[in-house]
Amino acid sequence: MGRCTICNNQFSDGVQCSACGKQLDFGCAGLTEAGWRRLGTDRRSAWRCPSCRTVERDGVVIRRNQISFHPPVLHCCKKGLTGQSHVHTARVKLAASIGLECRDIAYIVNMEVHLGYKSVELCSSMIFGAAAPPVTPGIHVTCHYKMIREIKLQMAEFHEIKDKLDYLPNLVEEIKSMKADIADLKKSCNFSAGLIDDLKGRLSAAEDKINNLNSQLSNSEQRSRLNNVEIKGVPSRKDENLFQIAEAICREIGYSFPKTQINNISRVPTYNSKEKAIVICFLNRYIKEDFISAARNHKLLKAEDLGFHGSQQRVFVNDHLNSESKQLLNKVKQTAKEKKYAYVWVKFGKIHVRKNDNSGVFIVNKLSDLNKFV
Template sequence: MLDLGLNETEAPCLPEIKVELSEIRKTYEFTSDKWDECILRIAEVESKIPEIEILHGKVETLGQEVSSLKSELASRDQWQRLNNVEIKGVPLKKNENLFLILDNICGVVGFPIDKNSINYISRVPAQNSNEKCIIVGFINRYIKEEFLASARLKKTITAEEIGFQGSKQRIFANDHLTPMYKQLLTKTKSTLKSKGYAYIWVKYAKIHVRKDDSSKVFIINSDNDLNKLV
């Protein structure tokens, strides 16, 4: 009789083999079912790809329309401030006379203004600051631009020069920009100065840039305009 070297305890039992085969079959069937399920799900997703692509296109179009509307609203808001000047740095004083303060500034910069040229004048909170700046609304943008040109020629104005004794606080007069345009101006300066742009200025409430004396002047109305120059 052939001896396989297995004793009775080591020899596989037929019922055990059947059980193992049954478990293997169950595992295979389960895996096969899951695989079939995955195939069906992939096919279902693939069938929806054209619909998803259409929706993606619609979302992109809507995004462009929203961006365009935001830009249009920002331009309108800025246009409404076209005749305004923002004066920062004037110390706040109780019972102050803003017309007198403006008149003193005009005297310092050498550009006298008649009260009839002023539509309104008021203090408003400055963005991201406890300071209250002075907003002057002129009756037209030409007077406003001439006033700003005179202020820029003076370059430095201090509070002491307009009646605040002993105060070296600097006073700045600029276009009254919307918060969006102020952020865009800050971003333009930080981005383009590192790219060698020598001139960045605001005129008629628009951001102008020029790389050097022989370069073309560009107007920055949005991040898209800025990205084209980077």
């Protein structure tokens, strides 16, 4: 337990001035218990009582210990209250009615008593600023210092803002941490982007290699067919003799060759067609080329000419091309028609193109060669 130096009342918890060493209860010290706790250790150790504080304005220094701040004698001319107990009761009621603390009213009233109204007005201006109301005789404390209540409200707002600002360092640290995480994420993305670019390069190289291998495979497959002739348009019969059909074609086109020059003859399926084509594999490539040339010179060969009576179906004799070469040939024919090229033919498995009788011949091996058309 302690005893207040000003009101001589005992208290269980209070404050001590760092300048004069006096012990005061919270009411006489002008503090609330919550406000005292909020000051922190450093500010509590440096706290001074109202008597030891100094107020300075415009070069004038007024020490509050120059003002009698003993247990206040509250001069209330209308009530006529004197004595410490009555004064304390009146002070508490007046403070409660206007929302102030007792210390504020006691301090202002003591200033009126000891310094006079003009001096109090000067001190009020020094303490509260230009916004303080003038101190004039006959005006109650309630009217004079409503500004104190406004200041207290502003101080409460200030403490609220201060509490919010106390979180600002933590927020700054969180932002720094987020920036670091974003920087790491950016590095990871850049690394991933580098890997993706590398994979794109490898994929492009692999695609080029695959295309090259496919081209080589297609060329190899086509070379294996250089001695083959494909005959389309010949109707199928049960128990047919393909050698006899080949001899009938030779008679019709006016070209003959020994039967021994045929290595193999058979029917093969045709893409997107129910009919099967006849493929003749010759032993001699030049005999195969002469056979195709004689068939082309005949121009119009029908199944009826081969013994299929009543069938007006045309018969076509061409090189035996693989699927890639056939697709390329179709595109070449379409482009030649658009560009008005007169001749497109196949010889030795190669697609030949010529615009007219006076122009040169060029070979189309791949799709990019279509750019040769002018």
